[in-house]
Amino acid sequence: MATPKTEAFSKKEQDLAAFAKALAHPARIAILKVLAQNNECICGEIVEVLPLAQSTVSQHLKELKEAGLIDGNVDGPRSCYCINWKAFEKFNAEFSSLFHKLKDQQAKSCC
Amino acid sequence: MATPKTEAFSKKEQDLAAFAKALAHPARIAILKVLAQNNECICGEIVEVLPLAQSTVSQHLKELKEAGLIDGNVDGPRSCYCINWKAFEKFNAEFSSLFHKLKDQQAKSCC
DNA sequence: AATATTTATCGTTTTTGTACGATAAAAGAA
DNA sequence: TTCTTTTATCGTACAAAAACGATAAATATT
Numbered sequence: 001m002a003t004p005k006t007e008a009f010s011k012k013e014q015d016l017a018a019f020a021k022a023l024a025h026p027a028r029i030a031i032l033k034v035l036a037q038n039n040e041c042i043c044g045e046i047v048e049v050l051p052l053a054q055s056t057v058s059q060h061l062k063e064l065k066e067a068g069l070i071d072g073n074v075d076g077p078r079s080c081y082c083i084n085w086k087a088f089e090k091f092n093a094e095f096s097s098l099f100h101k102l103k104d105q106q107a108k109s110c111c
Numbered sequence: 112m113a114t115p116k117t118e119a120f121s122k123k124e125q126d127l128a129a130f131a132k133a134l135a136h137p138a139r140i141a142i143l144k145v146l147a148q149n150n151e152c153i154c155g156e157i158v159e160v161l162p163l164a165q166s167t168v169s170q171h172l173k174e175l176k177e178a179g180l181i182d183g184n185v186d187g188p189r190s191c192y193c194i195n196w197k198a199f200e201k202f203n204a205e206f207s208s209l210f211h212k213l214k215d216q217q218a219k220s221c222c
Numbered sequence: 223a224a225t226a227t228t229t230a231t232c233g234t235t236t237t238t239g240t241a242c243g244a245t246a247a248a249a250g251a252a
Numbered sequence: 253t254t255c256t257t258t259t260a261t262c263g264t265a266c267a268a269a270a271a272c273g274a275t276a277a278a279t280a281t282t
Contacts, residue, residue: 002241002266008162009137021135025270026120026128029209036213043229051119056271058230063269077228077279085214092210098140099203102147103196113236113271136240154259167241169260174239188249188258 016098019091022067027052028060035070035083043079127209130202133178138163139171146181146194154190 006014023029027050034049035041047057061081064070068087073080117125134140138161145160146152154172158165172192175181179198184191 002239002264004240004267005162006137009141013137013140016140017135017137020131020133022131024128024132024135026117026124027270029124029127030120032209032213036216044227047229051116052270053272054229055231055273059270062230074229074278077277079229083213083217085217088210088213092207096203096207098143099199102143102194102199105147106194106196113234113269115237115270138240155257158259163240164242165259166243166261170240173260185248185259188247188256190259 012094016091016094018067019069019095022064022069025060027057028064031057031060031064032069032083035081041081042075043081046081123205127202127205129178130180130206133175133180136171138168139175142168142171142175143180143194146192152192153186154192157192 006017009017030050031046034046038045043058043061046061047054050057052060061070061072061079065072065081069084069091070081071084117128120128141161142157145157149156154169157172158168161168163171172181172183172190176183176192180195180202181192182195
């Protein structure tokens with residue numbers, strides 16, 4: 001079977017992996033940049049900038065939203081997205097923490 | 112077509128995405144933890160700890176290696192892996208940098 | 223009311239990821 | 253040399269991701 005075994009790992013590991021997965025595509029990193037640069041974070045603007053079809057961009061936005069990294073509000077016929085800084089910072093901190101925790105544990109390199 | 116369009120993005124975006132992808136599975140995060148905890152980072156030890164088949168672990172190790180996050184030395188019939196701290200720190204810094212750059216750019220939230 | 227604009231969702235195709243067993247390769251032990 | 257141990261790789265199967273066009277839903281505009 002090729003059923004993923006994500007359940008077999010700790011919640012923290014799962015959460016961090018999910019966060020990393022959300023950033024694991026250049027389009028989604030590009031989207032975050034656009035959201036930070038433009039005050040008007042309208043879906044259409046993102047579509048104009050990225051070299052992807054509208055439906056594909058919408059899909060990436062959905063993934064970022066499900067990961068908690070962005071929020072989206074309906075504004076008439078448009079959708080306005082922006083970065084969820086709280087969540088973003090939390091994950092950034094957890095990631096840094098992993099790095100430093102690992103480094104502290106490392107007694108001495110073996111190879 | 113469903114051919115990924117990674118080439119259409121900047122190198123920095125691609126690199127960061129590749130780094131994130133390497134961490135986008137709980138097993139690979141777990142492997143990094145084991146590598147940091149044990150001085151003897153033998154493949155077999157990792158296999159014992161993880162709930163995955165030997166071939167699957169070997170595959171994950173390969174991905175981490177290709178991402179540059181770990182180094183692997185052959186030691187007789189065994190393989191000894193350890194974290195490449197230089198690469199790890201570099202990516203950690205770039206990731207933090209992205210976060211702070213985004214945050215500085217954010218003039219005011221719009222939604 | 224009819225039309226246009228905007229975006230989410232559906233359906234589909236292709237590619238990549240995840241997982242395993244089986245086997246090959248390499249080195250140590252008998 | 254033969255056998256055992258260890259790990260990488262191959263082949264395979266299924267799952268999930270990435271991409272697109274088409275369409276539906278919601279709201280403005282005329």
